[in-house]
Amino acid sequence: MKTSSVARPIDTYHGRQLFRRHLLRWYDCHKRDLSWRLNRDPYRVWLSEIMLQQTRVTAVLEHYERFLKRFPTVKTLSAARLSSVLAVWSGLGYYRRARMMHLAAKTVVNEFNGKFPETAEQLRKLPGIGRYTAAAVASIAFNEPVAVVDGNVRRVLQRMLGRNLIEAESWAIADSILSGRRPGDFNQAIMELGATVCLPRAPKCLTCPLLGLCKTRGEGANELKPSLQQKRQIGYTLDQRDGGVFLVQRAPDIQLMPGMWELPEISGSNVEPDACMRIRHSITVTDYTVFVAQGPPPAGIEGRWVLPSRIPKLPLTGLTRKILREAKII
Numbered sequence: 001m002k003t004s005s006v007a008r009p010i011d012t013y014h015g016r017q018l019f020r021r022h023l024l025r026w027y028d029c030h031k032r033d034l035s036w037r038l039n040r041d042p043y044r045v046w047l048s049e050i051m052l053q054q055t056r057v058t059a060v061l062e063h064y065e066r067f068l069k070r071f072p073t074v075k076t077l078s079a080a081r082l083s084s085v086l087a088v089w090s091g092l093g094y095y096r097r098a099r100m101m102h103l104a105a106k107t108v109v110n111e112f113n114g115k116f117p118e119t120a121e122q123l124r125k126l127p128g129i130g131r132y133t134a135a136a137v138a139s140i141a142f143n144e145p146v147a148v149v150d151g152n153v154r155r156v157l158q159r160m161l162g163r164n165l166i167e168a169e170s171w172a173i174a175d176s177i178l179s180g181r182r183p184g185d186f187n188q189a190i191m192e193l194g195a196t197v198c199l200p201r202a203p204k205c206l207t208c209p210l211l212g213l214c215k216t217r218g219e220g221a222n223e224l225k226p227s228l229q230q231k232r233q234i235g236y237t238l239d240q241r242d243g244g245v246f247l248v249q250r251a252p253d254i255q256l257m258p259g260m261w262e263l264p265e266i267s268g269s270n271v272e273p274d275a276c277m278r279i280r281h282s283i284t285v286t287d288y289t290v291f292v293a294q295g296p297p298p299a300g301i302e303g304r305w306v307l308p309s310r311i312p313k314l315p316l317t318g319l320t321r322k323i324l325r326e327a328k329i330i
């Protein structure tokens with residue numbers, strides 16, 4: 001990374017003070033109006049942090065209110081059936097998160113009397129809560145002075161300092177610059193800066209509140225690794241009879257989306273000539289071209305006829321939900 005000299009870099013006491021002041025002032029004026037910032041209820045904060053893991057804000061916005069409407073408290077979530085939780089989660093992907101949330105909600109109700117633990121250390125004892133999530137919930141909901149590091153924070157820090165940081169260094173530096181007075185706002189502010197200003201490919205340095213403290217000022221931002229995205233074709237059959245749709249359930253012991261419901265899968269190249277629908281779908285590092293053909297599934301496939309009114313109650317894979325919406329079945 002190329003660097004420029006700055007008057008007060010953040011590895012000085014005064015530099016860190018300025019960093020906090022500029023960042024929080026900017027956050028107070030420019031923070032996005034997001035549903036989970038309405039209040040500091042730990043359940044709402046926790047839900048948003050889990051949903052935002054590896055998922056875009058726009059996708060989370062669609063699901064967040066729906067989930068809260070169905071499960072407004074940790075108690076209602078803990079009492080729900082897992083299949084209902086997965087059904088509401090459907091479309092967000094990474095279903096392990098929903099399973100872990102369900103388990104964690106039961107732990108909060110059964111072992112903590114329905115009240116969320118208030119420190120990062122205790123929160124880490126809950127299923128599905130790692131160092132980042134524990135710190136985010138503890139700082140935002142309970143004002144505990146613990147720093148967070150995610151991809152956005154790390155990028156901001158690396159650019160500010162003009163050098164690559166290993167994981168442990170990132171956490172130590174994030175701790176050293178954290179605002180003790182407003183830790184939750186500070187953590188949200190630095191993540192917000194990474195998500196909206198200090199962007200991976202084209203940082204908007206001219207509007208950045210930290211420009212005067214930054215050693216790189218966007219230099220080297222284009223030195224990006226080539227995309228590892230792969231391309232694949234996949235096919236499904238869509239069979240409708242007496243108003244019902246034929247769906248199959250994924251095996252309960254597979255790693256990816258166990259127990260979820262989907263359309264019967266067939267080879268993408270076989271179905272392409274007969275496809276009535278062609279859509280694009282991305283999952284982690286793979287871009288799928290999805291072909292859907294109308295007609296019966298291959299012989300021998302076991303499944304169930306499901307009426308459209310029942311479909312929203314099933315835990316569907318996100319792709320199946322997308323296809324059924326496109327076909328105007330749900």
Ligand code: SF4
Pocket residue numbers: 156159160197198199203204205206208209210211214215216217218219
């Ligand atoms: S947006 Fe530019 S000035 Fe601000 S932290 Fe990122 S690289 Fe530095």
